[in-house]
Amino acid sequence: MTPLRKLRGLWPLVFLVAAAGAQAAEEYSFDASAYEKKPFEFGGYVELKQEHFDLNRSGAFYKLNNFNQPQRNDLDRTTGTLQLTGKLRPGIGTFDFRTNSNLQRDQLSHDHDNSIYEAAYSIRPSPGFTAEAGKRSLKWGKGYAWNPIGFVERVKDPNDPQLAREGFVMADADWIASPGGDLQTVAFTPVLLPVSSDVNSDFGSTGHLNPAAKLYLLYRDTDIDFAWQGKGSRPARYGMDFSRNLTSNFEIHGEWARILQTTRQVTDSAGRVTTSVGDATSYLLGLRYLTEVDTTYIVEYYRNGTGYSEDESRQFYELVDAAFTTGNNTLLQKALSLSRGSYGRPNSGRDYLYFRAQQKDALGIVYFQAAVTAMMNWQDRSYQVTPEVSYTGINNLELRLKVFILQGGSFTDFGEKANSRKIELNARYYF
Amino acid sequence: MFNPKGQIVKKLLWLILCFVALPAAGAALDGTEILKKVDRNLEPESYEAYRQLIDIQPDGSKKESVLYTMKKGRDKVVALFLAPPSDKGRVTLRDGDNMWLYMPDVGRAIRITSLQSVTGSVFNNADIMRIDYGAEYNVEATEEDTAGYVLSLKAKTGEVAYDKLKMWVDKQLLLPVTIECYAASGLLIKTLRFSNIKDFGGGIKRPATLTTDSPLQKGYQSIMQWSGLKNATFPDEYFTLNYLPRIAELRK
Numbered sequence: 001m002t003p004l005r006k007l008r009g010l011w012p013l014v015f016l017v018a019a020a021g022a023q024a025a026e027e028y029s030f031d032a033s034a035y036e037k038k039p040f041e042f043g044g045y046v047e048l049k050q051e052h053f054d055l056n057r058s059g060a061f062y063k064l065n066n067f068n069q070p071q072r073n074d075l076d077r078t079t080g081t082l083q084l085t086g087k088l089r090p091g092i093g094t095f096d097f098r099t100n101s102n103l104q105r106d107q108l109s110h111d112h113d114n115s116i117y118e119a120a121y122s123i124r125p126s127p128g129f130t131a132e133a134g135k136r137s138l139k140w141g142k143g144y145a146w147n148p149i150g151f152v153e154r155v156k157d158p159n160d161p162q163l164a165r166e167g168f169v170m171a172d173a174d175w176i177a178s179p180g181g182d183l184q185t186v187a188f189t190p191v192l193l194p195v196s197s198d199v200n201s202d203f204g205s206t207g208h209l210n211p212a213a214k215l216y217l218l219y220r221d222t223d224i225d226f227a228w229q230g231k232g233s234r235p236a237r238y239g240m241d242f243s244r245n246l247t248s249n250f251e252i253h254g255e256w257a258r259i260l261q262t263t264r265q266v267t268d269s270a271g272r273v274t275t276s277v278g279d280a281t282s283y284l285l286g287l288r289y290l291t292e293v294d295t296t297y298i299v300e301y302y303r304n305g306t307g308y309s310e311d312e313s314r315q316f317y318e319l320v321d322a323a324f325t326t327g328n329n330t331l332l333q334k335a336l337s338l339s340r341g342s343y344g345r346p347n348s349g350r351d352y353l354y355f356r357a358q359q360k361d362a363l364g365i366v367y368f369q370a371a372v373t374a375m376m377n378w379q380d381r382s383y384q385v386t387p388e389v390s391y392t393g394i395n396n397l398e399l400r401l402k403v404f405i406l407q408g409g410s411f412t413d414f415g416e417k418a419n420s421r422k423i424e425l426n427a428r429y430y431f
Numbered sequence: 432m433f434n435p436k437g438q439i440v441k442k443l444l445w446l447i448l449c450f451v452a453l454p455a456a457g458a459a460l461d462g463t464e465i466l467k468k469v470d471r472n473l474e475p476e477s478y479e480a481y482r483q484l485i486d487i488q489p490d491g492s493k494k495e496s497v498l499y500t501m502k503k504g505r506d507k508v509v510a511l512f513l514a515p516p517s518d519k520g521r522v523t524l525r526d527g528d529n530m531w532l533y534m535p536d537v538g539r540a541i542r543i544t545s546l547q548s549v550t551g552s553v554f555n556n557a558d559i560m561r562i563d564y565g566a567e568y569n570v571e572a573t574e575e576d577t578a579g580y581v582l583s584l585k586a587k588t589g590e591v592a593y594d595k596l597k598m599w600v601d602k603q604l605l606l607p608v609t610i611e612c613y614a615a616s617g618l619l620i621k622t623l624r625f626s627n628i629k630d631f632g633g634g635i636k637r638p639a640t641l642t643t644d645s646p647l648q649k650g651y652q653s654i655m656q657w658s659g660l661k662n663a664t665f666p667d668e669y670f671t672l673n674y675l676p677r678i679a680e681l682r683k
């Protein structure tokens with residue numbers, strides 16, 4: 001008897017089981033009319049985050065951040081966040097918004113902040129064309145932790161890459177075509193971003209209307225972007241990215257960007273600052289791999305073209321050390337000033353390696369996820385490891401616990417951060 | 432000795448045999464044709480629909496999601512999450528073997544794989560963004576009896592979520608009743624059970640409910656329910672990455 005003949009004999013069982021399934025399913029009814037498009041939609045989340053910091057009192061950034069402040073070994077911070085999103089559909093277009101409000105308190109200070117992350121009006125005169133104006137958070141690039149071609153956006157936090165970020169006021173458009181054949185999709189996105197003392201003042205120097213554009217191609221199942229930003233508030237830059245599945249569970253991606261005539265300040269340990277102007281190239285290579293047991297691995301290498309080499313960073317840390325050891329006010333002011341600039345960026349080094357492994361339904365518990373993330377400064381070998389667990393099994397509630405463990409010697413990237421450990425617990429409720 | 436009575440009986444028997452055998456031979460049914468009909472009876476080639484996913488855990492607790500889905504041609508599907516609030520605004524796009532997930536918070540699309548599940552459901556992305564069976568599978572063998580057909584399907588490429596399918600097809604309605612999904616190793620990954628035949632109008636009459644369970648996720652069950660399924664035509668531009676943040680605006 002062939003296997004198919006055996007299967008044919010299972011027909012009565014098939015009908016029986018299907019009927020039983022139908023009976024179970026009949027308990028549920030579904031009417032889609034409740035989900036029709038409404039003229040106004042509203043949603044968002046409220047989040048409570050509790051953080052405990054073990055402060056790194058010998059770290060350069062602890063000393064700089066806590067200069068003239070009461071000294072502590074640890075700090076507990078509570079943050080409440082309300083993020084509201086909505087859509088309004090007046091006339092032919094759509095107005096959408098995202099606001100973010102924070103209330104933060106720790107033993108040293110309390111603070112609050114209300115921001116409009118996005119608020120833009122868009123119209124779509126034809127299926128292939130959309131134009132919009134307002135505050136928009138455009139996200140360019142394929143990298144998970146970093147995006148060298150993120151030319152018109154605020155810098156991503158590699159510790160929480162999926163966090164919504166505040167946008168910039170701009171006018172932009174989208175022209176999309178599907179030519180067919182090997183070139184499956186073409187999309188062109190031009191952007192105009194004004195900078196004045198009142199608008200987008202943190203983007204760069206004021207008095208410019210910055211042009212930028214992105215060309216997207218889906219060519220033979222590969223995503224390819226070409227991005228450009230003209231000279232204005234920031235130096236001109238261009239770049240490209242790609243993303244492709246080599247197999248259904250194995251994706252590779254990369255980004256490459258070149259910034260023209262960018263200004264770079266480098267200090268020595270005596271506080272003598274050298275300013276140089278030149279082109280800088282950044283790039284990123286990454287992969288994402290999913291195993292049969294639902295473990296996802298993400299690996300990325302990031303070359304930060306404007307970042308500091310191990311020796312350059314060391315000189316800065318030695319400057320901070322000298323400033324606090326001697327109490328020399330001139331050195332101190334210089335170190336403080338540099339720390340507010342490019343030395344104080346979250347990833348100011350030149351070469352980074354990122355690794356993340358996440359297990360869906362860990363320990364056999366559905367909606368329970370365990371993950372570990374590691375980030376290493378490849379030149380000085382200092383690193384940060386972040387184990388994490390999250391649970392999303394309760395409707396609309398997301399619970400997450402993360403522990404950040406920073407490791408590195410004196411005068412290294414992660415060894416000089418303001419804290420050596422951090423425990424973060426947050427609960428987010430969506431409505 | 433010549434026996435005219437016996438000859439007549441013999442001829443009659445032949446005739447009866449031919450009558451019985453002919454339809455079966457005619458049905459020597461091209462499995463590919465059956466699969467084509469199954470595909471079209473399940474859904475129009477291009478359509479829009481609302482679907483509800485219910486994921487039931489062993490302790491009886493449930494999670495529900497609602498999706499608005501658009502499909503064009505054999506291999507373009509986009510699905511927008513309308514509920515729950517934690518997933519609202521997420522969009523999944525499929526163009527052939529390519530799949531992406533757009534999350535409003537993240538603000539851009541990332542590539543995903545067919546075996547993952549964006550909802551944490553027994554249904555994976557391939558089930559949620561299913562394209563025509565005929566676009567992904569070849570019919571390897573077809574068996575028939577009075578109750579229906581059993582099709583043995585083999586994936587055309589290694590990119591397809593399940594290497595093999597066994598599909599039991601209702602003979603009269605030419606709709607699937609049960610589908611068993613197997614990995615290349617022969618491991619049964621899940622069983623899909625169609626039920627609750629419903630007339631959606633516009634000549635679409637198909638199962639409104641799909642139930643699944645998996646020996647790999649014992650005690651868990653997922654249910655998919657259809658509503659508002661209708662013929663629709665869409666421009667190709669809707670099935671592109673740049674359009675994902677605006678899919679919500681396309682609903683009537």
